[in-house]
Amino acid sequence: AQTVTQSQPEMSVQEAETVTLSCTYDTSENNYYLFWYKQPPSRQMILVIRQEAYKQQNATENRFSVNFQKAAKSFSLKISDSQLGDTAMYFCAFMKLRGAQKLVFGQGTRLTINP
Amino acid sequence: GAVVSQHPSWVICKSGTSVKIECRSLDFQATTMFWYRQFPKQSLMLMATSNEGSKATYEQGVEKDKFLINHASLTLSTLTVTSAHPEDSSFYICSARDLTVGVVPSEQYFGPGTRLTVT
Numbered sequence: 001a002q003t004v005t006q007s008q009p010e011m012s013v014q015e016a017e018t019v020t021l022s023c024t025y026d027t028s029e030n031n032y033y034l035f036w037y038k039q040p041p042s043r044q045m046i047l048v049i050r051q052e053a054y055k056q057q058n059a060t061e062n063r064f065s066v067n068f069q070k071a072a073k074s075f076s077l078k079i080s081d082s083q084l085g086d087t088a089m090y091f092c093a094f095m096k097l098r099g100a101q102k103l104v105f106g107q108g109t110r111l112t113i114n115p
Numbered sequence: 116g117a118v119v120s121q122h123p124s125w126v127i128c129k130s131g132t133s134v135k136i137e138c139r140s141l142d143f144q145a146t147t148m149f150w151y152r153q154f155p156k157q158s159l160m161l162m163a164t165s166n167e168g169s170k171a172t173y174e175q176g177v178e179k180d181k182f183l184i185n186h187a188s189l190t191l192s193t194l195t196v197t198s199a200h201p202e203d204s205s206f207y208i209c210s211a212r213d214l215t216v217g218v219v220p221s222e223q224y225f226g227p228g229t230r231l232t233v234t
Contacts, residue, residue, distance in 0.1 A: 043206060045159075045225035091158060100172065101212070102149065103223060105158045 002027045002094050006106035013082055014114050020067075021077045021109050023092030029053075033095045034068065034075045035103070040088040048090070051075065079111075087113045117143045119211050121226035128199055128233055136194045136229045138209030144189040145211035149223065150182075153206040165192040199233040206230050 003026045013019045025034070036048040051059045051068050058066050063083075067076045079086055092106040118141040128134045138148055146167045151159040163173045163184050171184035181203075183195040192211075196203055207230075210223040 043153075043208075043228050045208065045210075047222075100147075100164050102161055102164060103159075103210075104161075108158050 002029070002096065002104045004092050004094050004104050004106035006090075006092055006109050008109045009107070010110045010112070012112040012114060015082060015084060017082055018078060018080050019082055019111065021079075021090055021092075021111065023075045023077070023106055025073050025075065025092070025094050025106075027073070027094065027096065029096045029098070031097045033097070034066075035093040035095070036064070036066070036075075036077045037091045037093060037105075038086075038088045039091065039108075040085075045091075049077065082113045084113050084115060087111060117141075117211075117213050117222075117224040119145075119209065119224045119226040121207075121209055121229050123229060124227060125230040126232070128231070130200055130233055131198055133195055133197045134199055134231060136196075136207055136209075136231070138192045138194070138211070138226050140190045140211045140213070140224070143211075143213040143224075145192075146189060146214055148186060148192040148209055148211045150184060150192075150194050151208040151210070153208060153228075155206075159208060162194075196231065199231070201233045204231055204233045 005024050032053045034051045038046045038048050049061045049064050063080045065078045089108045091108045094104045120139045122137045148165040150162045153159050162177045163171045165171045165184045165186040167186045173179045186192040208228045209226045
């Protein structure tokens with residue numbers, strides 16, 4: 001079974017700073033997807049960024065980028081120029097390509113951006 | 116973009132009664148929907164995978180007779196919590212996959228969630 005671990009329950013940074021959220025996972029699969037989701041106080045899950053395991057290039061979406069280390073099974077999220085609206089729970093998630101393609105979530109990191 | 120709705124957004128029910136939560140894909144067809152449960156300050160835990168026209172697949176530890184799932188059409192899945200008890204109080208979230216040709220197959224679209232409180 002796949003597991004996803006987020007070792008930082010909470011993080012707090014000042015507005016405009018850069019912050020990195022950590023995620024490690026365990027799997028025997030070779031082909032899979034990794035995701036970062038954001039859950040603001042409204043509790044609506046929002047996809048932040050997606051990485052296909054077969055792609056060596058790290059995914060980027062505007063201020064959000066990942067550092068995907070497949071051999072180390074590490075998938076960190078970097079938020080640059082953080083904004084107050086980035087305050088939310090962030091969940092790392094894993095999906096294998098075979099079978100039902102279920103999402104397995106990490107425990108989450110509560111990120112607070114301070115003015 | 117693809118939109119998933121849930122109804123109701125919140126519900127309060129008495130212990131022993133049943134409550135039904137609907138999950139709809141508004142602008143796409145979803146052969147597969149997923150139901151999650153989220154306790155306060157915790158992560159999402161997958162309860163079951165709902166497949167259109169067939170029986171749902173439940174995760175280990177989830178009572179299928181207590182959490183009835185019906186996926187009768189390509190746009191609607193329902194979760195019925197039967198004989199609800201206070202410990203069933205939680206936030207229930209559904210997600211759906213758009214299997215239209217050309218759409219990224221890994222994409223899951225999440226509903227806004229339903230807060231259930233059992234008194």
